[in-house]
Amino acid sequence: xxxxxxxxxxxxxxxxxxxxxxxxxxxxxxxxxxxxxxxxxxxxxxxxxxxxxxxxxxxxxxxxxxxxxxxxxxxxxxxxxxxxxxxxxxxxxxxxxxxxxxxxxxxxxxxxxxxxxxxxxxxxxxxxxxxxxxxxxxxxxxxxxxxxxxxxxxxxxxxxxxxxxxxxxxxxxxxx
Amino acid sequence: xxxxxxxxxxxxxxxxxxxxxxxxxxxxxxxxxxxxxxxxxxxxxxxxxxxxxxxxxxxxxxxxxxxxxxxxxxxxxxxxxxxxxxxxxxxxxxxxxxxxxxxxxxxxxxxxxxxxxxxxxxxxxxxxxxxxxxxxxxxxxxxxxxxxxxxxxxxxxxxxxxxxxxxxxxxxxxxxxxxxxxxxxxxxxxxxxxxxxxxxxxxxxxxxxxxxxxxxxxxxxxxxxxxxxxxxxxxxxxxxx
Numbered sequence: 001x002x003x004x005x006x007x008x009x010x011x012x013x014x015x016x017x018x019x020x021x022x023x024x025x026x027x028x029x030x031x032x033x034x035x036x037x038x039x040x041x042x043x044x045x046x047x048x049x050x051x052x053x054x055x056x057x058x059x060x061x062x063x064x065x066x067x068x069x070x071x072x073x074x075x076x077x078x079x080x081x082x083x084x085x086x087x088x089x090x091x092x093x094x095x096x097x098x099x100x101x102x103x104x105x106x107x108x109x110x111x112x113x114x115x116x117x118x119x120x121x122x123x124x125x126x127x128x129x130x131x132x133x134x135x136x137x138x139x140x141x142x143x144x145x146x147x148x149x150x151x152x153x154x155x156x157x158x159x160x161x162x163x164x165x166x167x168x169x170x171x172x173x174x175x176x
Numbered sequence: 177x178x179x180x181x182x183x184x185x186x187x188x189x190x191x192x193x194x195x196x197x198x199x200x201x202x203x204x205x206x207x208x209x210x211x212x213x214x215x216x217x218x219x220x221x222x223x224x225x226x227x228x229x230x231x232x233x234x235x236x237x238x239x240x241x242x243x244x245x246x247x248x249x250x251x252x253x254x255x256x257x258x259x260x261x262x263x264x265x266x267x268x269x270x271x272x273x274x275x276x277x278x279x280x281x282x283x284x285x286x287x288x289x290x291x292x293x294x295x296x297x298x299x300x301x302x303x304x305x306x307x308x309x310x311x312x313x314x315x316x317x318x319x320x321x322x323x324x325x326x327x328x329x330x331x332x333x334x335x336x337x338x339x340x341x342x343x344x345x346x347x348x349x350x351x352x353x354x355x356x357x358x359x360x361x362x363x364x365x366x367x368x369x370x371x372x373x374x375x376x377x378x379x380x381x382x383x384x385x386x387x388x389x390x391x392x393x394x395x396x397x398x399x400x401x402x403x404x405x406x407x408x409x410x411x412x413x414x415x416x417x
Contacts (some may be wrong), residue, residue: 025372026237027304027312034312036304043241060311093314106235131235140234146227152220156213165208 025056030124032061035111039126047104055087055095055111061123064113065092068123071113073097077105087111095096104134210276210281218254218287222247222252222294246300252365256329256390258285259358262395282338285321291337292328318388320371323364330361366391 002093045051057064066089074084083099090096096135101107109128115121206212229242263279265274300306300321304313313321334355335345343351369387 025303025317026241027309029305029309029312034314035308043238054322056314056317058312058314068351129237131238142232143227143230146231149220149224149227152223156216156220159207160213 014050026128027130028126031122032059033113033121033124034058035126035127036062037109039130045101045130045132047101047132049135050098050100052096052098053109054090055097057095059093059095059121063119064115066095067092067134068116068119069113070116071095071111072126074110074112075099075101076108076110082107099131104107104132106131196202210280214280214287214288216282218290218366221250222291225250240298242301244303247291248295251288251295252369253359254284254288254291255362255365256394258288259362260394260397263394263401266401269399285331286335286338289331292331296324296328316371320368322369324369327361327364327368330357330364334358 025038027034027036032058037053038056038125039045039051043055052088057066059065066087071087072084074085076082079086082102085097085099086094088097100176107130109130111128113121113124115123225246226243229239229246233239233242258281261277261284265271266276268274273275304310306315308319310321332355337346337351337354346354
């Protein structure tokens with residue numbers, strides 16, 4: 001059981017680590033056009049702080065590229081458009097943009113694209129829902145899933161304690 | 177017949193010797209087995225992590241992103257730990273708890289697979305729209321997904337063959353050859369990270385430095401281990417001449 005103790009400590013330490021690492025990506029599609037949104041650096045924009053984000057487009061048919069697209073983005077909250085701007089093309093299929101949100105709220109990034117002369121893709125619209133925070137820790141009630149996890153953890157601890165007690169009280173080979 | 181390697185001895189000993197328990201009941205054997213505790217902790221940990229993220233982050237999209245990241249990180253960390261045990265216990269032969277670590281390695285590997293499955297479920301099916309979204313991903317994402325799928329396939333086959341009866345049926349040598357695919361899987365995971373992980377693709381970050389240092393440590397230990405095996409083989413061959 002000593003072996004179990006050290007293993008338990010290592011495993012518990014690993015299970016309790018929740019770092020914010022790597023980037024994450026949300027894909028939205030509209031018929032033949034799709035784009036993955038990534039907000040730098042950690043997908044958690046904060047109000048009154050410049051936010052940089054990247055849209056990586058892919059076209060499933062047609063000859064879409066940012067050069068032959070009249071592409072723009074609107075930032076919408078509570079049904080109102082707070083800002084509208086053309087997408088900045090950093091490559092033919094990738095757009096890197098910056099924006100500063102005036103206040104914390106849930107914003108919809110509405111990306112629209114119209115084909116320029118000679119382009120063969122269909123007009124499209126992609127929407128991403130993004131919560132812009134205020135940089136403060138949120139306070140809310142404990143979610144049910146966490147209660148379940150706490151219960152499972154408590155049950156494991158009790159079971160482990162019980163097996164330790166049985167191991168100590170039960171006469172074994174070492175006791176003779 | 178060449179002498180058995182230390183890992184084989186530990187493996188056979190673990191298979192023959194049941195963990196500390198004098199009772200014949202299956203329950204006593206279960207709770208006396210460190211593999212049970214590792215797997216139970218992995219499952220419990222996943223629920224706690226998901227619930228904790230939900231507590232911290234009200235936005236469901238960002239919740240999904242953070243949970244997916246956490247599960248991916250834990251899968252990588254557990255896989256690394258499982259891979260580290262072998263060279264660590266062979267290079268440092270007097271390491272305390274050596275037998276327990278070798279015995280626990282199987283459960284740590286299965287836990288890595290468990291977290292990998294959760295990571296894939298959340299990131300691929302929730303954030304990237306599953307199989308329908310593949311056509312809309314650029315080549316960078318495509319290659320990253322491919323390497324991730326390969327790694328998951330290897331972990332899946334390793335987890336599926338992590339039973340004593342499977343080892344007996346396959347034969348230890350064939351089973352070992354299959355499980356050596358973990359090295360290919362780990363390279364695929366690094367490719368997966370480098371292609372779409374901003375902590376690796378955008379300059380030097382603390383996490384990137386820690387990852388490279390950890391990989392370096394593993395490589396050094398493996399080189400030392402392999403060097404000793406080669407040296408022992410040469411000495412044996414010279415004695416036989």
